[in-house]
Amino acid sequence: MLPRVSSNLRYLKSLFRQYYSTGCLEEPTYIHKREIGVQLIGEKSYRRHLSFPSMTMLYKFIVENPPLHLYYSSAYYDDPSANDMGAKGWRGSDLLFDIDSDHYEGCNSVITFCLKCGKSFEGSYKKCPRCGSGNVVTYPIIGFDCIKRAYNDALKIKTVLKDDYGLSNIKAYFSGNRGFHVKCFDDNIIDLTGDERRELAMYVSLNGLEPSIVFPPITRRKIVVFTTHEYGIRKRVFETLYDKSLIRRRGLYYEADYDDVLVSISDNKVDIDTVVTMDISRLSRFGGSINGKSGLVVLPVSNELPSSYQDFSPWDGTIVIKPLIDFSGLPVLGNKVSLKTGISLRVKTYIGVYLALKGLARIENIDRVEIRKCMIHS
Numbered sequence: 564m565l566p567r568v569s570s571n572l573r574y575l576k577s578l579f580r581q582y583y584s585t586g587c588l589e590e591p592t593y594i595h596k597r598e599i600g601v602q603l604i605g606e607k608s609y610r611r612h613l614s615f616p617s618m619t620m621l622y623k624f625i626v627e628n629p630p631l632h633l634y635y636s637s638a639y640y641d642d643p644s645a646n647d648m649g650a651k652g653w654r655g656s657d658l659l660f661d662i663d664s665d666h667y668e669g670c671n672s673v674i675t676f677c678l679k680c681g682k683s684f685e686g687s688y689k690k691c692p693r694c695g696s697g698n699v700v701t702y703p704i705i706g707f708d709c710i711k712r713a714y715n716d717a718l719k720i721k722t723v724l725k726d727d728y729g730l731s732n733i734k735a736y737f738s739g740n741r742g743f744h745v746k747c748f749d750d751n752i753i754d755l756t757g758d759e760r761r762e763l764a765m766y767v768s769l770n771g772l773e774p775s776i777v778f779p780p781i782t783r784r785k786i787v788v789f790t791t792h793e794y795g796i797r798k799r800v801f802e803t804l805y806d807k808s809l810i811r812r813r814g815l816y817y818e819a820d821y822d823d824v825l826v827s828i829s830d831n832k833v834d835i836d837t838v839v840t841m842d843i844s845r846l847s848r849f850g851g852s853i854n855g856k857s858g859l860v861v862l863p864v865s866n867e868l869p870s871s872y873q874d875f876s877p878w879d880g881t882i883v884i885k886p887l888i889d890f891s892g893l894p895v896l897g898n899k900v901s902l903k904t905g906i907s908l909r910v911k912t913y914i915g916v917y918l919a920l921k922g923l924a925r926i927e928n929i930d931r932v933e934i935r936k937c938m939i940h941s
C-alpha cells in the first residue's frame with residue numbers, strides 16, 4: 564500500500580511544482596513586510612511566521628517545497644517572522660471581505676463517502692452511518708451558478724467601497740474553491756482598527772440595519788419618501804426600487820411602499836464573514852496560487868467571470884487516476900464522472916487533480932499534462 568500513497572503525493576508535488584516554476588504569482592506590495600504561511604503537500608500542519616525578502620526567494624522556497632496552500636498576511640509588519648504576534652510590529656493591513664457560496668440556498672449539498680464499506684450518503688457525516696468507520700470523505704457539490712452568485716456579491720462590495728467610501732485599488736478574486744475574496748489596497752484604509760473594520764463590514768453588508776430608522780415610513784400609508792438626490796444606503800435601495808419600477812414620481816419627490824423598501828434592502832444585503840474583515844492579521848491566499856482544496860487557481864476577476872471551473876485550472880491535458888470509490892455520474896466541477904474502485908481512468912487533468920485532492924482517487928500517471936500560460940497579469 565505504502566508506495567502507492569507516496570506516488571500519489573509525488574505526482575501532486577510535481578504538478579504543483581511545475582506550475583509554480585512558471586512564476587505565476589501576483590506580487591503583493593511590500594512582500595518583505597508580510598508574514599507568509601504555507602501548508603506543504605504531505606504535511607498536516609501549517610508553517611507560519613515565514614518571511615521572504617523578495618519574490619525570487621519565495622519562488623525558490625515553493626519550487627523546492629510545493630505548498631498545498633500559500634498565504635500572505637493582509638498586515639504589514641516591521642518583523643514579519645517574529646513568532647509572537649505582538650512582537651511583529653504591526654504597521655497596517657489591507658481590507659478583506661470573504662464571500663462563501665455555501666451560504667446560498669441550493670449551494671451547500673454534500674455527499675459523504677465511506678472508503679471502508681464503499682457506501683455513500685447524502686449529507687455530512689464524521690463516521691459512516693452504515694459501518695461506523697471514520698475513514699470517510701465529505702464531498703461538496705457546488706454548481707458554477709453558486710460561484711456566479713458569489714461574484715455578484717463581490718461586485719456589490721466593490722461598488723459600495725468605491726461609491727460610498729471613495730476608495731480605489733479594489734480587486735475581486737475567485738478563491739479557488741467556492742467563493743470570492745474582495746481586497747482593498749487603498750492607502751486610506753491601512754490603519755483602520757478591527758472595530759472600525761467591523762463598522763465598515765456592517766455598512767457594506769447591511770447586516771444589523773434598522774430599516775425604520777434609515778427609511779422612516781409615513782405611518783398611516785406605510786409609504787417611504789425619497790428625494791431626487793439620495794446618497795449611501797438610501798441611494799442603493801432607491802436604485803433597486805427604480806430598476807424594478809416600484810417607485811412613483813410625485814412632483815419633486817418619489818415614494819415607494821414600505822414593504823417594497825424592505826425587499827429592496829434584502830436584495831442589497833451581502834452575506835460576508837465579518838470576522839474576516841475585522842481581523843487585522845489575517846492570512847489570505849496569494850493571487851495566482853493554487854487552492855489545495857480544489858486544484859484551481861486564485862484569480863482576480865475584473866471584467867467578466869469565466870464561464871466554467873475549467874477556466875481556473877492551471878493545467879491542460881489529461882491524467883490517469885485510480886478511483887477509491889464506486890459512483891456513477893458524480894458531479895465534478897460541472898462534469899459528471901463515473902468511478903469504479905481500482906479501475907484506472909484517464910480524465911482531464913483538473914478533474915483528476917480535484918478527485919485526488921478530495922481523497923476519492925489516486926493519481927497514477929501525469930505524462931500528458933500541460934501547464935497553462937500565466938493567468939495573472941500584474
Ligand SMILES: [Zn+2]
Nearest residue numbers: 677680691694
Ligand atoms: Zn462504511
